[in-house]
Amino acid sequence: xxxxxxKTIVLLGVPFHDVTMExxxxxxxxxxxxxxxxxxxxxxxxxxxxxxxxxxxxxxLMDAQLVLCDxxxxxxxxxLLDAPLxxxxxxxxxxxxxxxxxxxxxxRIFFLGSDETVLATARDRFQREYPGLVVCGxxxxxxxxxxxxxxxxxxxxxxxxxxDILLVAMGAPKQEKWIYMNHRELGIPCxxxxxxxxxxxxxxxxxxxxxxxxxxxxxxxxxxxxxRRLFSRYYDNFTFLVSALLSQKRTLSRRPEAGSAAxxxxxxxxxxxxxxxxxxxxAAALSGLLEVPxxxxxxxxxxxxxxxxNFMDSTGLGVIMKGYKLCKEREGGxxxxxxxxxxxxxxxxxxxxxxxxxxxxEEELRRIAEGLLATAPLCGDEDETGRRxxxxxxxxLTAANAPRLSELVHLxxxxxxxxxxxEVNLAAVHFIDSSGLDALVRARALAxxxxxxxxxxxxxxxxxxxxxxxxxxxxxLPVKPRxx
Numbered sequence: 001x002x003x004x005x006x007k008t009i010v011l012l013g014v015p016f017h018d019v020t021m022e023x024x025x026x027x028x029x030x031x032x033x034x035x036x037x038x039x040x041x042x043x044x045x046x047x048x049x050x051x052x053x054x055x056x057x058x059x060x061l062m063d064a065q066l067v068l069c070d071x072x073x074x075x076x077x078x079x080l081l082d083a084p085l086x087x088x089x090x091x092x093x094x095x096x097x098x099x100x101x102x103x104x105x106x107x108r109i110f111f112l113g114s115d116e117t118v119l120a121t122a123r124d125r126f127q128r129e130y131p132g133l134v135v136c137g138x139x140x141x142x143x144x145x146x147x148x149x150x151x152x153x154x155x156x157x158x159x160x161x162x163x164d165i166l167l168v169a170m171g172a173p174k175q176e177k178w179i180y181m182n183h184r185e186l187g188i189p190c191x192x193x194x195x196x197x198x199x200x201x202x203x204x205x206x207x208x209x210x211x212x213x214x215x216x217x218x219x220x221x222x223x224x225x226x227x228r229r230l231f232s233r234y235y236d237n238f239t240f241l242v243s244a245l246l247s248q249k250r251t252l253s254r255r256p257e258a259g260s261a262a263x264x265x266x267x268x269x270x271x272x273x274x275x276x277x278x279x280x281x282x283a284a285a286l287s288g289l290l291e292v293p294x295x296x297x298x299x300x301x302x303x304x305x306x307x308x309x310n311f312m313d314s315t316g317l318g319v320i321m322k323g324y325k326l327c328k329e330r331e332g333g334x335x336x337x338x339x340x341x342x343x344x345x346x347x348x349x350x351x352x353x354x355x356x357x358x359x360x361x362e363e364e365l366r367r368i369a370e371g372l373l374a375t376a377p378l379c380g381d382e383d384e385t386g387r388r389x390x391x392x393x394x395x396x397l398t399a400a401n402a403p404r405l406s407e408l409v410h411l412x413x414x415x416x417x418x419x420x421x422x423e424v425n426l427a428a429v430h431f432i433d434s435s436g437l438d439a440l441v442r443a444r445a446l447a448x449x450x451x452x453x454x455x456x457x458x459x460x461x462x463x464x465x466x467x468x469x470x471x472x473x474x475x476x477l478p479v480k481p482r483x484x
């Protein structure tokens with residue numbers, strides 16, 4: 001099945017895909033047919049607000065197969081930024097449409113999250129309304145923090161039923177982080193976080209009248225239902241929207257008259273080097289950026305020179321997001337080189353430099369590239385005099401390699417009975433997710449299981465400290481300042 005290539009629009013720091021409901025269902029068909037684990041996010045204004053403070057959530061949304069616009073205020077904001085999204089695709093609208101579509105296609109559906117009553121009620125109602133629909137399983141895990149879930153029990157229940165589509169109703173951002181941690185291991189083709197969609201179906205909450213949905217007042221209807229829980233959230237979201245929208249609009253206010261030029265690519269030394277000049281907007285020739293094959297003899301890192309770009313809009317940033325994903329799929333990375341002042345300002349306004357590295361010199365470029373290509377934890381160094389083992393990690397510490405770190409820690413700790421101190425050095429790590437955080441928590445528990453055992457982290461950058469802070473741990477992990 002041919003893959004759709006939706007336009008990506010970076011709005012308030014989140015890469016939304018400009019797709020309709022029908023295009024979304026077509027992409028789900030392609031994902032199910034391909035059988036490679038992917039995930040889809042239904043992101044509203046609250047997502048954008050949280051992602052501005054939570055680098056892990058922003059990274060998850062950048063890695064999603066589709067980020068659907070689940071909020072009329074976001075559609076309005078896209079129009080104000082001259083990069084209009086065609087349609088709102090809300091999770092609460094997608095869920096029943098997907099059930100009808102799945103009944104026709106014979107897809108197997110699994111519901112995860114919420115509570116047993118909601119899941120059973122939603123399952124029974126959907127199966128009555130859509131004859132032939134196969135809800136092959138439901139599972140409501142006991143309420144717990146993200147790192148306290150019994151994932152072995154959850155994954156066993158899901159795998160046994162062999163679903164094609166997993167719908168996760170844990171609320172944001174827990175459901176997105178759980179999916180990001182587990183979707184590869186589960187092997188389910190398509191996982192989607194759907195928030196309170198099943199609560200509406202089961203009658204736990206009422207959906208706003210259609211006229212309120214269409215006029216962008218659904219938030220008011222929800223607020224009247226749960227004022228104590230939602231008032232502070234909506235207030236924070238509103239203030240974020242005004243502030244972030246004005247900031248992004250301000251960076252786009254000056255439009256130079258100079259013409260645009262398409263990106264060009266050529267191998268430069270050991271990297272693939274792209275350059276972009278003029279305007280980087282919807283009017284520029286954007287097709288093919290970063291899609292050329294990696295030439296023989298070059299490293300799998302793409303360098304995009306933005307020094308000659310005099311204007312970039314939300315669509316231009318969307319092309320960079322597409323290139324970022326493509327480079328990651330190739331197990332490489334993307335580095336932005338010498339962005340011009342207006343481009344740098346836009347990138348920093350939307351906090352994209354937290355995840356897409358920016359280099360200002362060849363020396364810095366090489367240092368960043370080395371970190372992007374380093375993906376595996378290194379073996380622990382023994383310090384018998386200090387009775388400690390130091391585990392030096394590099395690259396990223398995510399679901400792809402965090403289990404390997406846990407394995408190395410256990411093997412080394414068991415082999416060194418004299419050790420009393422585990423230290424994890426993250427100075428060469430540029431990003432971790434909740435799987436990486438879980439590996440660190442397990443390492444601490446292992447150290448503390450030995451009499452007099454201690455644990456610490458050194459070299460954590462701002463991204464890592466952000467993940468550690470938002471991990472909501474009852475007993476925060478000890479982190480030494482960088483350089484100690």
